[in-house]
Amino acid sequence: MEGSSRSAEHVALFRALETSRRGDRLFDDGLASRMLSPRYRAVVAASRIPPVHRWIVRYIDTRYAGGPRASAVVRTRLIDDLVRAAVDGGARQLVLLGAGFDNRAHRIVAPVAFEVDHPATQATKRRRVPAALAARVRFVPVDLAVDALGPALAAAGFDAATPAVVVWEGVTNYLSAEAVDATLRALAALLAPGGRIVFTYVDRAALDGTGGFDGVEEWHDAVRRGGEPWTFGFRPAQLPAYLAERGLRLVEDVSTRDAAAxxxxxxxxDEPTAEFYRIAVADAQG
Structure with a gap:
């Protein structure tokens, strides 16, 4: 990968647009616009005028079928709530795995926060986050396709005996089956009992064409044109057994359409979201 992830910037744009809403927004990500290129920053600046905001949102939702924008913002809110609940429940470490332009480490307070990501995307983010805020995060440059996760996290100070919550958002669908397997096994081995993983995935039926989902072809074509095609998905019915084989217990599995409800x-x-894009929660069994 050369340069930062295009999909990461698009999700940051969607979060920035959600933040610029008035009155009924799902969250406030004040750093999201700093993650953007000048062109997208101009779009967000214009969106602060309510009629312009409505036009931009309608344009995105019409041009990109399948609901990628609203799916991104509802999954963001759901994961925020899950992370806050984990921290309130005793998690002392937050790991953002494949962090992209995720700013949870700054809007959700955890005693220790790690951001693990591809070096190219992480370098871009570090240039855009104010130095005082960046100093609060432990950055761990890792390419999950080729690098071992456990040693990299341990070298950054991750404590395997301390409760942790891991967020793996918007990543699995761009990896190989082998990379997903290796990462989940590594996390299961790293996490103390009760440690939690929150991750997103694409329903496998959306990749092989058997699901009959609305908008899936258009969404997949858009990420393919951007050079980041979907390569992996789970079948929801098979996920509990898959996780159990790796020392994890499925706690929750919902679609972004469920989250929108x-x-x-x-x-x-009433905004379009995807039935095939899902958020799962799994606990480590120790």
Missing amino acids: RYLAPLGR
């Missing part, structure tokens, strides 16, 4: 519907927001 939880977070958008009460606000009267």
